[in-house]
Structure formats: C-alpha cells, structure tokens
Amino acid sequence: xxxxxxxxxxxxxxxxxxxxxxxxxxxxxxxxxxxxxxxxxxxxxxxxxxxxxxxxxxxxxxxxxxxxxxxxxxxxxxxxxxxxxxxxxxxxxxxxxxxxxxxxxxxxxxxxxxxxxxxxxxxxxxxxxxxxxxxxxxxxxxxxxxxxxxxxxxxxxxxxxxxxxxxxxxxxxxxxxxxxxxxxxxxxxxxxxxxxxxxxxxxxxxxxxxxxxxxxxxxxxxxxxxxxxxxxxxxxxxxxxxxxxxxxxxxxxxxxxxxxxxxxxxxxxxxxxxxxxxxxxx
Numbered sequence: 622x623x624x625x626x627x628x629x630x631x632x633x634x635x636x637x638x639x640x641x642x643x644x645x646x647x648x649x650x651x652x653x654x655x656x657x658x659x660x661x662x663x664x665x666x667x668x669x670x671x672x673x674x675x676x677x678x679x680x681x682x683x684x685x686x687x688x689x690x691x692x693x694x695x696x697x698x699x700x701x702x703x704x705x706x707x708x709x710x711x712x713x714x715x716x717x718x719x720x721x722x723x724x725x726x727x728x729x730x731x732x733x734x735x736x737x738x739x740x741x742x743x744x745x746x747x748x749x750x751x752x753x754x755x756x757x758x759x760x761x762x763x764x765x766x767x768x769x770x771x772x773x774x775x776x777x778x779x780x781x782x783x784x785x786x787x788x789x790x791x792x793x794x795x796x797x798x799x800x801x802x803x804x805x806x807x808x809x810x811x812x813x814x815x816x817x818x819x820x821x822x823x824x825x826x827x828x829x830x831x832x833x834x835x836x837x838x839x840x841x842x843x844x845x846x847x848x849x850x851x852x853x854x855x856x857x858x859x860x861x862x863x864x865x866x867x868x869x870x871x872x873x874x875x876x877x878x879x880x881x882x883x884x885x886x887x888x889x890x891x892x893x894x895x896x897x898x899x900x901x902x903x
Contacts, residue, residue, distance in 0.1 A: 660871035682872040692873055694847050695854035698764055699832050700880060702850065706771040707828040713776055714824055715817075718783025719809055723795065733784070736777035744774065748841050755842055762844045770838060771831055779824055786820040787813065822888040829884055833877050851877055 664677040686692040721733060751770060752761070760766035790813050798808045814821075832839075836852040843849055846857075855873045858866040 657871045657874055660867055661875050663868065682868040683876070686869055686872055686876070690854070690858075690869065691846055691849070692851070692854060692869075692876075695849045695851045696876065698848060699850040699852075702764055702768045702771065703829045703832040703880075705768050706775075706832060707825050710772045710775050710779070710828045711821060711825050713772070714779045714783050715814075715821060717776070717780045718787050719813065721780065721784040722787035722790075723792075723813075733781060736781055740778040740781075744838055748838070751838070752841065761842060762848055764843070764848060767832075767839055767842055767850075770842075771828070771835070775828055775831070779827070783817070783820060783824065786817050790816045818891040822891040826881075826884060826888060830881055833881065 661682055662678040662680070664679040664681070721729060755761040755763075755766055758766065794812050794816075795808050798812050803812070832850055832852075834852060835850075836856065839850045840853050840856075843853060846854075849857075851873060855870050858870040858873070
C-alpha cells in the first residue's frame, strides 16, 4: 500500500532542497571571490592562490599594478572599448528590435532567421576571417576594430531578444497614441521605450561586461602590450609557470569588478521600475 506524502511534508522537502541548492550555489560563487581577495591583499609575493585571512594585509599589490606594469593602460583601453560598445550596441539593438516588432517589411522573417544562424557560428570559426579583415583595413592591433567586432557580434542574438521583448508591449498603446496625434518617434520614445527599460539595462550590462572578460578575440588581434585589454594583460602575469605574479593577478581581477558593479547598481532600478514607468507617461 502506497504511502502518500502530506502537502506539508512535501512543502518542507522543497524548502530543504531549495535552501541546499542556494547554499551550494553561494559557496561556488563566494569561495573563488574569497581566494582572490585573500591573494590580492596578502602581504608578500605569492606563488599560488591561497585562502588565508590570518596573514598581514596590504595595498602594495594595487600600487605595483599601476607603477610596475601597464595595467593602467590596459584598464583605460578596456574601459573605452566597453563604453563605446555598450552605447552603440544598445542603440542599434533597441532600434532594430523595435523595427522588427512593430513594422512589416520584405525580408523580415528571413533576416531574423539569418540572425539566429549567424549566432550559431562560434567566434573561433571566424578568427581567420577577422584577422584577414583587420589586415585589409590596416586595423590589426587597433582597439577600434576590436570594438567594432564586439558591437557586431552582439547585434544578431540581442536584436532577436529585444524584438521578443518589444512584442510583449501591447499594440493597443501604439494605436491609442496614434489617435491622440502622436507620431512614430514619439510613440517609440515616450510610450514604448520606457516599458522595455529592463531589457535595455540587461543589454547594456552584457555589452559593457564583454570586453573585460573576453580573451581569445582580443589576444588574436591585439599585438602590442600597450594596446592590450585587461583580460590579455592579466593573463601575462600567470603565463610563466616559473614566475607567476599571483598577487598582481588577483588585485587586477578585483579592480575589473569595480566598473561593472557600479554600472549594475546604476541600472538595477530599471529592472523593476521599467515595467510600469511607460504606462504613466505620454
């Protein structure tokens, strides 16, 4: 005879598994962060990452980053690429997503499918093509070409996602605005755009984060140390197994999180408020 689990017991089991999963996930995320922080602030030259908060702490490694290495130049290069890529990509993706969502034109469905097919091609498969393109344009070892690739690489899938998000905004809002005499631009800017702020915020964060963490494409196209991004520059600290600069690597990794964290906190309000802001405007 089968023994049925009561709703109360079932709910208790779900809660236990939920908390277990959250604790496990937190450990997986927090533990590497603690090791990085411990290695960055620990006094002395480290040869391996170590979690030890009993050692003497110092800011010496952060000073060395900017006085003994090209980290300042790498950081500036990456920041400029990230800002330009974020602004341009979000602008293009937002306009393209709105166009695909609200207008009907020849080739609309085929171009959307083309975007999906393009996204399926891995970056590694196009490295040779990017290299040849850079040679033809005289853009090898130039940050602007890398920025161009980051922007172009993020457009296909993000346009599709933005289009799907625009589709969730009722067309009745557009029709009501037209009856009130609003033009196409006013409908887009004052009526529809505020309703998609959460997706715009996500797109901006993704675009900004990419140059800080992307390694392969940047390493393939940038050759001069002064033109490196932080992802390439930090890798040079640990490339040589006989002379690893673990403390400098950890300190540089922590500084990468600063602008990303600032942008996240600036945009987080739109994740919630963006869903309702547009309904009260225009």
